[in-house]
Amino acid sequence: MNLPALRQKPSKRLPRVLFVVGATASGKTDLAVALAKRFNGEIINADARQIYRHVEIGTGIPSGERKSVGGHKAYMHRGVPHYLMGFLPPEETYSAAEWRDSALKAIEGIIRRKHLPIVVGGTGLYISSLVDNLSFPNVEAHPSFREAYEGKSLDELVALLLMLDPESREIVDLRNKRRVIRALEVITFTGKKFSALRAKGNPIVDALQIGIARTPAELRQRIDETVDQMFEKGMVREVRDLMRSGISPDAPALSAIGYRVIIDYLNGNTTLAEATSRFKQLTWLYAKRQITWFKKDARIKPVKDEDEAVRVVGEWVMRG
DSSP: OOOOOOOOOOTTSOOEEEEEEOSTTSSHHHHHHHHHHHHTEEEEEOOTTTTBSSOHHHHTOOSOEEEEETTEEEEEETTEEEESSSOBOTTOOOOHHHHHHHHHHHHHHHHHTTOEEEEEESOHHHHHHHHSOBOOOOOOOOHHHHHHHHTSOHHHHHHHHHHHOGGGGGTSOTTOHHHHHHHHHHHHHHSSOGGGSOOBOSOOSEEEEEEEOOOHHHHHHHHHHHHHHHHHHTHHHHHHHHHHTTOOTTSGGGGSTTHHHHHHHHTTSSOHHHHHHHHHHHHHHHHHHHHHHHHTOTTOEEESSHHHHHHHHHHHHHHO
16 A cells, blocks of 8 residues: 655745665666655656657666646656656756756645655766755856867867866766866866865755665676667667767767767677677766765665665655
């Protein structure tokens, strides 16, 4: 039997929000859906690649369809509304600050419906922007600066950024050229490290964070299986269709792990077996970075399975 929805106290109290976080392929989506069904929840996507349209297979967007929920569009998966998922054109950028503002609006709507907001994803900066109410540097765009740096390779830009601000490795998507250029732009026009400009503010949510505990061997196996399933579902076809539609290989959506590897394969620069192996290795390296990020937050409660998650969340709900 489902437990009652989270009881939100009077409006002056911070909204209570459940976060299901962790590395790619750890099982966050399945756990979040199970919890949403158990506690009358609705899900907000916190994966920086699953926000994009037309990249469903390579980013692991679950099967579903778009419907209207409370007058707002939602992506329905297994009967549970998901917000901020698969809505943005592949060519557009979307900052953590923009995501945070949109997530807060979604949280308000979910609470009005007397449901539990559940934020799910592995993009640490998105999670932290809500949990810690991060402030973001207010630096205007400088087109001439960006144009000059667009001519440099991603490797050159990353090397320059890490020389100027080694700590930025933890908060900048180093696979996304636009993000790297933005970090360099902020450093240039403020004279300060990009990593030092994100201060924590007063809390804006009352958060419970949980994460699935996986051993490295378990996670590595799950990653390998996930990548194999992506190829079986048509990952190569998805990338080929994107290229034929005129989407640039440098589009933000295609900075997701694996897409450039498949583009190399389609261009004849590697074999399918080599592309598959490289895809798995890059995903594993990304997962290790995610693990490092989330390990730093002692507030995240590890859970070994769904039963333990239900117990932990149930106790939190009842204390509300």
